[in-house]
Amino acid sequence: MWGYFFGTPKQQKELPKKAIVDLREHIQLLNKKQAHLQTQIDQQQQLAKRSLTQGNKNNAKTYLKKKKLYESQLDKLQSQIDSLEQQLYSIENANLNLETLKAMKQGASAMKNIHKGLDLDKVDDTMDEIREQVELNQEISEAISKPLIMQDELDEDELDQELELLESEQQQQQQAQAQSLGQAAAAVGAPAPAHAVSQPSIDLPSVPNVKLSGPEKASGQAEAEAQEDEEEDEDERALRELQAEMGL
Template sequence: MSGVWGWFGGGAAAKKKDSPKNAILGLRAQLDMLQKREKHLMTQMDEQDAIARKNVNTNKNAAKAALRRKKTHEHSLEQTQSQIGTLEQQINAIESANINRETLAAMERAGEAMKQIHGKLTPEKVDETMEKLREQNELSEEIVNAITSNSLGNQVDETELEDELEALQEEALAEEMLKSGTVPIRDEITRMPAAANGEIRGKPQAVEEDDEEAELRKLQQEMAM
């Protein structure tokens, strides 16, 4: 019996859900009929107006009868247009109400989904989980530091490395001197007599004096011209 009652209940729920749709369909069918009636009345009015204009000077009774029929059509047209406006408002109202209902139902479903997702999750449980993660991360850092700070093997003395590097440099310099038969430039400069250094330092001054003499001769030639 419960299955039967459930089936009837399900049918009632489906019928209730489709009632706005059926109401809108019925209203739109009635609106379509009224719009066709509107066009027909407007055509009838135009025809009676043409008859009245045709007989206005030749047959006044026919013209009056045509105008009377036109007035009747005008009254029917006004009623029809009023009904059209009412139906359009009703359709818009039902559509808006149906949209509101569907929006609310969607929000309710979203709330139920969020409730299922969260389950028994609480801020306290989140804090507890985050604290455990922090503890594990700290433990991992400590393990890494313990491994890297106690590396295997003997530590190399940096001073010994520097001495060994300097010895290699001197050995390479000695080999270079034997191959070329010359003294490195830095040694030649240090061994150069002071007088020679003075001569080297004096050359730029002599060059400057030569430049001045050349400028002076050029100026004299220009003045002679």
């Protein structure tokens, strides 16, 4: 029984769209009727003017009465159009609100389904596990980056013995060099140095301090003056080109 008055759920869902379509079509029909009445008003106005020109006032008055009748109908049509447009705007706005509410409900339902398997305790546990794994990864990285043989694990006694052996070898080499130099010095009758070998000095040639003579100095000055004259010629040439561009 209620379906007879209000329709099925599917029909109720399509009702706003159908109402919007019907209202728009009826508004278009009234606009066409309004345009036709405006044409009739203009025609009656022209006929009244023609009758006055011909001196027939009675016909002119008849045309003016028809014009007033058409104007009255036109005003009523305009009122109807205004009412229908207001109703159309209200239905469209209400339908938009309904669709927005449906979208929000769907979004809320989706969020509810997403959060159905989640709670704060599970989130906290997951975050703790992540932190533990991050710390473990850092410890593993530090362990991998450590050298395989630590400096502290080296045998200090072994290092001391190797150092003494190295010093002994150096002393033996120095003594052998001193003995060979002493023998060479005794052969030539010159005193030999005790522990070191003197390096022969190398005399470097000194830089001559020569002053330029008169012709060379004059030649240098001439080249400098020629360069200055060339720079002045370039400046004058650039100035002349600029004056030519400016029309001076």
